Amino acid sequence: MKSGVNKRPELKRGNLMAVKIFIAADRLDSVLEKLATKIDLWIPALLKGDKSGPTGFVPYEVGKAPAFDRQTTLPLKKVLLPQEETLLRFEYKKDPEGAPKTTIALDDHREARPTLVFGARSCDVRALTTLDRVFANGPYVDPYYVERRKNTFFATLVCKENDVKCFCSSVGGGPADMEGSHLKIVQVDDGYVVEALTAEAQSLLDGLGDAPDAARDAKAAEMVKEASGRRVGDVDTQGCAEAFRNRFPQTDYWVQMVSQCLSCGVCTYVCPTCYCFSITDEVENLKGERLRSWDSCMFYHYTLEASGHNPRPTKLERYRNRVGHKFSYIPEKYEGLLGCCGCGRCIRSCPVSIDIRQVVGHLKENTNEQ
């Protein structure tokens, strides 16, 4: 998949800097601490509660333990697309000379700091290929996303254990897929083998550790081989764009699939590829900001027009649109690219057990009925 951002120079082996290092488990803290002095560092970590509590990506703080043992509850999209961000600031200025004229000053300055996400998973990073197409490949380019994207690096875990809700292999990914990643992390028995996949990433590893010994290197290679061969999920997504179009008018199908939906929107909140947003103004006295914040197509108000008309008035149309966006509209717009990374978060988080694998898997069956 070609992507307009993150074009990276080819890595030349045999450079003086380390290409691959070993980080012993008990040295991880000090390595992260060192990394954090070079670059803004994000890690997956417990958000609250005890060990079984929800996890997500957070800025690294000294002493913060990374949660590498399972996929995070929340995706990493907020690193590139914050849940709320300022698009511009405005200020009404009164003329001090007394003329009854007010002018407005706008300011859209922004800063994208070099950032490393250490410990993302293949599915999370792969999801960005969808966001890249939407935000970076035109016809209009979103400068807020693109500037952050160009400055963000990913150290990606080769996924040791998927769970029964994962289906990354069904949507073009896989547990060892490194598309969009800059560093590869393999968990071995007593630590981590970290390999640079790009020249820029190579400099990040500099001074962080020595090359792994032969045994650990072999073990890491073996784990990558196992993960590469593992097929996760068995959803048939071939021809899903057309199958969706055929299913579109079959109300019975959609009623059957979403009758229990509560319109809570958690599927969009936890989804790494759900990016839809709203723009609103906040103002106090003469100063204010125009903000962008995550929105959800599962909400009634999302498409409600000022006239009172709503093209997607019930959960049926709204859920159908979510499936259509990921499995029909995005593939149609972007040469077959699916708008789903197979992470399974929407399935895990849904309070009424709606399973997108079922909905997509059944698109093709019985389309001639009715």
Added chain:
Amino acid sequence: MNNNPYLPEMATVQEVITETGNIRTLRVTLDNKERMGQFDFRPGQVGQLSVFGTGESTFVINSPPTRKDYLQFSVMKAGEVTARIHQLNTGDQVGIRAPLGNGFDFEAMKGHDILFVGGGIGMAPLRTLLLYMIDNRADYGDITVIYGARSPKDMCYTYEFEEWRAGGVNLVLTVDAEFPGWKERVGFVPTVLSEVAPSPSNRIAITCGPPIMIKFVLFGLKELGFEDPQIITTLEKRMKCGIGICGRCNAGSKYVCLDGPVFSYDQIRAMGGEM
């Protein structure tokens, strides 16, 4: 536009015209005079109008590209932003992101007879194309306009009807019910359409108005023998970004803000999606 498509250009309101009880027209110019001089657009393209502190909404630029002393927007008071726009006065600053969207294919319409069918505020997107055609009158055949509103008080652009007629337009006006002093037609737009019965031969029909009017105008046009590709309309959806990114205004895989708002009826059928 600048390299940040979310950053509006500043503009100043030059004139406010009260069209009806709930519709006002704003004439604005970009504060950057050089940009104003270079500003180009196609009839039917839209702009995002900002009132900072309240928000942005999408409106068609209803002045034609052949008359660029100002950019004109007609706004019906319906929500928060439009209510705030109605409070604007001459000299007030607003933000504008424009031109956005596709616009009408006025080149492909050359050499054809034209039928405009508008209702209420739906005349705004038709006005830009109508004036463009008046300014290039020789390029087009018969131009018939059927424009209806609930009452004469709900009609926009009444002050230029004579100019339209003088420009070679067959203007048919109608209101829903009898009204003291009203000398034009009385009846719903679809009914008047079947009375006027313009020939579909070599003609393109462009319609915009409330959804219920469009629905029956489409029936009427089909009955007169118009084929789907000959029928053109502009769609409306709730919009935010206006540049095909925020994901809100889709019908199938098309974004009304980016791929539209102008679509032919066969395109709309092919799009699928919720309307």
